[in-house]
Amino acid sequence: MNVVTPFEGIGASVKRKEDLRFLSGRGQYTDDINRPGQTYAYILRSPHAHARITGIDLAAAKAMPGVVAIFTGDDMQGIGGLPCGWQIHNKDGSPMAEPPHPVLAQGKVRFVGDAVAVVIAATKAQARDAAEAIEVAYEVLPAAATVEAAIAPGAAPVHDGIAGNVCYDWHIGDPAVNAAAFKTADKVVEFELVNNRLVPNAMEPRAAIGDYDPTTGEYTLYTTSQNPHVIRLLMGAFVLQLPEHKLRVVAPDVGGGFGSKIFHYAEEAIVTWAAGKIARPIKWTADRTESFITDAHGRDHVTKARLALDKDGKFLALHVQTLANMGAYLSTFATSVPTYLYATLLAGVYTTPTVYAEVKAVFTNTVPVDAYRGAGRPEATFLLERLVDVAAMETGIDKVEIRRRNFIPADAFPYQTPVALQYDSGDYQSTLDQALETSGWAGFEARRAEAKGRGRLRGIGISTYIEACGIAPSAVVGALGARAGLYEVGTIRVHPTGSVTVLTGTHSHGQGHETTLAQLVTDRLGVPLAQVDIVHGDTAKIPFGMGTYGSRSLAVGGSAMVKAMDKIVAKARRIAAHLMEASVEDVEFDRGTFRVAGTDKTKAWGEICLTAYVPHNYPIEEIEPGLEETAFYDPKNFTYPGGCHICEVEIDPDTGKVEVVNFTAVDDVGRVINPMIVEGQVQGGVAQGIGQALLETAVYDENGQLLSASFMDYQMPRADDLPPVSVATHTTLCTHNPLGVKGCGEVGAIGSPPAVINAVVDALKDYGVRHIEMPATPAKIWNIIHGGHRMAAE
Amino acid sequence: MYDFAYHKPTSVADAVKILSSDPDARPISGGQTLLPALKHRLNKPSAVVDLSGIAELRGIKRDGDKLVIGALARHGEVANSAEVKAAIPALAQMAGTIGDTQVRNRGTIGGSVSNNDPAADYPSAVLGLGATVVTDKRRIAADDFFQGMFTTALEPGELLVAIEFPIPEKAGYAKMRNPASRYVMAGVFVAKTKSGVRVAVNGAGPCVFRQADMEKALTASWSADAVAGVRQSADGLNGDIHGSAEYRAHLVTVMAKRAVAAAG
Numbered sequence A: 001m002n003v004v005t006p007f008e009g010i011g012a013s014v015k016r017k018e019d020l021r022f023l024s025g026r027g028q029y030t031d032d033i034n035r036p037g038q039t040y041a042y043i044l045r046s047p048h049a050h051a052r053i054t055g056i057d058l059a060a061a062k063a064m065p066g067v068v069a070i071f072t073g074d075d076m077q078g079i080g081g082l083p084c085g086w087q088i089h090n091k092d093g094s095p096m097a098e099p100p101h102p103v104l105a106q107g108k109v110r111f112v113g114d115a116v117a118v119v120i121a122a123t124k125a126q127a128r129d130a131a132e133a134i135e136v137a138y139e140v141l142p143a144a145a146t147v148e149a150a151i152a153p154g155a156a157p158v159h160d161g162i163a164g165n166v167c168y169d170w171h172i173g174d175p176a177v178n179a180a181a182f183k184t185a186d187k188v189v190e191f192e193l194v195n196n197r198l199v200p201n202a203m204e205p206r207a208a209i210g211d212y213d214p215t216t217g218e219y220t221l222y223t224t225s226q227n228p229h230v231i232r233l234l235m236g237a238f239v240l241q242l243p244e245h246k247l248r249v250v251a252p253d254v255g256g257g258f259g260s261k262i263f264h265y266a267e268e269a270i271v272t273w274a275a276g277k278i279a280r281p282i283k284w285t286a287d288r289t290e291s292f293i294t295d296a297h298g299r300d301h302v303t304k305a306r307l308a309l310d311k312d313g314k315f316l317a318l319h320v321q322t323l324a325n326m327g328a329y330l331s332t333f334a335t336s337v338p339t340y341l342y343a344t345l346l347a348g349v350y351t352t353p354t355v356y357a358e359v360k361a362v363f364t365n366t367v368p369v370d371a372y373r374g375a376g377r378p379e380a381t382f383l384l385e386r387l388v389d390v391a392a393m394e395t396g397i398d399k400v401e402i403r404r405r406n407f408i409p410a411d412a413f414p415y416q417t418p419v420a421l422q423y424d425s426g427d428y429q430s431t432l433d434q435a436l437e438t439s440g441w442a443g444f445e446a447r448r449a450e451a452k453g454r455g456r457l458r459g460i461g462i463s464t465y466i467e468a469c470g471i472a473p474s475a476v477v478g479a480l481g482a483r484a485g486l487y488e489v490g491t492i493r494v495h496p497t498g499s500v501t502v503l504t505g506t507h508s509h510g511q512g513h514e515t516t517l518a519q520l521v522t523d524r525l526g527v528p529l530a531q532v533d534i535v536h537g538d539t540a541k542i543p544f545g546m547g548t549y550g551s552r553s554l555a556v557g558g559s560a561m562v563k564a565m566d567k568i569v570a571k572a573r574r575i576a577a578h579l580m581e582a583s584v585e586d587v588e589f590d591r592g593t594f595r596v597a598g599t600d601k602t603k604a605w606g607e608i609c610l611t612a613y614v615p616h617n618y619p620i621e622e623i624e625p626g627l628e629e630t631a632f633y634d635p636k637n638f639t640y641p642g643g644c645h646i647c648e649v650e651i652d653p654d655t656g657k658v659e660v661v662n663f664t665a666v667d668d669v670g671r672v673i674n675p676m677i678v679e680g681q682v683q684g685g686v687a688q689g690i691g692q693a694l695l696e697t698a699v700y701d702e703n704g705q706l707l708s709a710s711f712m713d714y715q716m717p718r719a720d721d722l723p724p725v726s727v728a729t730h731t732t733l734c735t736h737n738p739l740g741v742k743g744c745g746e747v748g749a750i751g752s753p754p755a756v757i758n759a760v761v762d763a764l765k766d767y768g769v770r771h772i773e774m775p776a777t778p779a780k781i782w783n784i785i786h787g788g789h790r791m792a793a794e
Numbered sequence B: 001m002y003d004f005a006y007h008k009p010t011s012v013a014d015a016v017k018i019l020s021s022d023p024d025a026r027p028i029s030g031g032q033t034l035l036p037a038l039k040h041r042l043n044k045p046s047a048v049v050d051l052s053g054i055a056e057l058r059g060i061k062r063d064g065d066k067l068v069i070g071a072l073a074r075h076g077e078v079a080n081s082a083e084v085k086a087a088i089p090a091l092a093q094m095a096g097t098i099g100d101t102q103v104r105n106r107g108t109i110g111g112s113v114s115n116n117d118p119a120a121d122y123p124s125a126v127l128g129l130g131a132t133v134v135t136d137k138r139r140i141a142a143d144d145f146f147q148g149m150f151t152t153a154l155e156p157g158e159l160l161v162a163i164e165f166p167i168p169e170k171a172g173y174a175k176m177r178n179p180a181s182r183y184v185m186a187g188v189f190v191a192k193t194k195s196g197v198r199v200a201v202n203g204a205g206p207c208v209f210r211q212a213d214m215e216k217a218l219t220a221s222w223s224a225d226a227v228a229g230v231r232q233s234a235d236g237l238n239g240d241i242h243g244s245a246e247y248r249a250h251l252v253t254v255m256a257k258r259a260v261a262a263a264g
């Protein structure tokens, strides 16, 4: 066994092990899997946002060529609905409204795309042909696509019996303390803003294959999921009532998720259930249009906020009122996003002593809304960082200075916020300093003047943010209404010759876990990277797991691996002590070598591993043979990545087009395992943040039709929309997990949108602009610049 | 996609024969417009007549004071053609900005012009240069060819064979792309030709159209300043989630200035 080169362990930018597979077209995605005798499902969806189904005529469709079976909601009566994983309570302590979420519509459709029937046929085209022959009679009802429309008096109830379409009316913080603090203010800044609705658009559309083996009674679901065990739990226990040992869920290579593949979707239950009915495998693959109208959307908040300041610009109190769009049904984690992942972040990096947030979640006739990269934290950050800029503008205090005055100081950690969280570490002044330096903040006015000479409006914007990830302590989230624990599981399987297979409950869908997690093993056990394999995504192989979202894989999943490696090392030291005839306490282990302390007596890793499996000379009375350990790790706290993003834009005043010309991200993600992968994650997050700020928005018309339902109308960021992003890290270690890591998957998408909009507003400062809603499209900016002219012309 | 019959004739005559015997048959060139429509089941032709085997539809050649471009010339070929670059650089430049590399390597000028998408590029060059559309049975002046949104003078079964562009003294093109689709949100093609100044506007309205006020202004003085003061009326222009008719009207003036500047 050769000793590891230090370049593969923690801190090394080793190339991604998975990329050879991905870049050479050898990835195995769900749609690449084909089962013998496979059939194809096509799902007939509602063309109406809100309608009663008064009749379904299947006769013609059933007679179409290739049709194997057709099922509607009638056939699935008695099957459980899709569950919501987090129960929120109203201000008065009563539980939220939780209407059923049928797998196939039961008498009513509630959004364009709601599943009405499934046709299973020998080919995909035949299934679709037959679906077109199904006659559905609808009685169209009035629809509400926006939160404002849904809570307006007289709005049609999305769910019968839920008056006013309110799912919950929740709050956090102390309203009396908050109100009192406002009375002492020298200045109150009031502000309203929208957090635009987004479509995640993972490159790989969702897909699912259901398979049933009548000889064993075992079901298998292959699915595009970020968390196969969670899907097994939700679908098995709540929807189909299948015991875990008869239900296997496989999430093979997954081509991006960004949150949209966390949730348990109807199609997964449909193909699994129907495979049992017809005793043949069934494949369903979404096309892009289907993705637009069925993948859970993100964001969609309308918020009013008030910030109280004293005469020196110190924040005294924040009061926030948010309307959050849930869509037509409660998706798996939808209810937690605008509450515990949003309002708890409203202290930001500031010492604001009191924060009071009220959140009303509202049903509308739209696609369900749930976690999307950042989930709640981008909404909190956008609100705060816009508000702080407006406060700077209205108090005349410099926008960097007002932030510095309010930062939680570096020596104040652990820091208890007024909204439940306790931050463990951070150093906001230093992060800010580094970002100001890197971005050339001080020289900006010269660049603005130079741009003006070219007829361009240049602006600069800053955002200093914090987020909470590495979710989450099970007891804490349980007390807050989560219906699951949020620990993670890792198994370290050391093979007889010393190579290692890791079974992890997290799931990589683009993040590079096969590399990063392997680096942990290399660093600790001294096994070369090539001899460490990471296995994920199959409930038949991995003991258990909660999956990947909320930037938790390393902080929680990596920590579980560390715990399992602790057990491995402890056992291996006992074997080494036996072989070297030393006492265990005297045996040290350092990356592949066991040594009796203070001597030159050593044993190599490989020899210990072999001994564990060929226990000829072995303390068999005291320890078992073999070298494999599993650990469950439940985090003690959230982790708190933070940072400073600075954006510089130029606007073409003739067209209103914004170009991002510089972007600097300095993020504190805790200890960095693979700097290259961290940089990639931040780049990707910033791309999505710029997308939200300038390009992307899901637009519904008043009848609930999604107008931006394809790439012809939904503007995904393209390479030429993005600037080169300067990415750096400024590390303070997480104090409560063994790796000191915080998480990097979402920071880019959280920190960047307000930096971009602050820059756009700065560029337009001569036009008296206080705020511009996202996305800041050319037409919107043109309206601001030329609004006056136009009115004069009219 | 629904099932359809597939034909691959090798002459215009054969293609026309198939098309005229079956009113539900459709020609296909690059497929960049027709194929997505088929995949979305928006179109249900009985037969698809693949024109790619017809040699007489190919080729780009200079013919005296004209440039003749065959219907099957791909956008990429036009963009890179030495003949086009020498004769009408604005046309080569335009072709090089249509869609993306994949689209340019499949899509054809004949397909684009026959389709007459209001947000397409080529129609403004055809109209702006006062080109002649040559079909299997006649020659149609650009001014008579583009008749409305996705509507042209082509009759059912009639094939676009080539386009003859008179070589202008000067020409320029500028466009603002739709932020999402990257098709044209508002584009202006300006040309100074033997028969006078022509200005064609695409993207902004339901069909490419000539801008008479700008033609007048440029005839009086060929300069960006001359069009800067000419306002396009918003009446009848397109308005959608990407921008109002007023915004597009404004862009027409901006793009006209840029097109003149590009023409030199």
Ligand SMILES: Cc1cc2nc3c(=O)[nH]c(=O)nc-3n(C[C@H](O)[C@H](O)[C@H](O)COP(=O)(O)OP(=O)(O)OC[C@H]3O[C@@H](n4cnc5c(N)ncnc54)[C@H](O)[C@@H]3O)c2cc1C
Binding pocket: B026, B027, B028, B029, B030, B031, B032, B033, B034, B035, B051, B071, B097, B098, B099, B100, B103, B106, B107, B108, B109, B110, B111, B112, B114, B115, B117, B119, B120, B121, B122, B154, B158, B159, B160, B161, B182, B183, B184
């Ligand atoms: C992603 C993408 C981006 C694009 N961006 C742009 C853009 O920015 N600007 C732009 O202008 N276009 C754009 N296009 C459209 C592209 O230019 C198409 O190539 C063009 O519109 C049609 O040409 P085609 O050869 O592909 O035609 P096809 O798709 O083969 O046919 C189009 C239509 O014309 C008919 N037709 C084809 N050839 C003939 C003929 N010789 N005679 C009579 N009828 C005929 C067909 O029956 C069909 O109705 C884009 C397309 C895509 C897919």
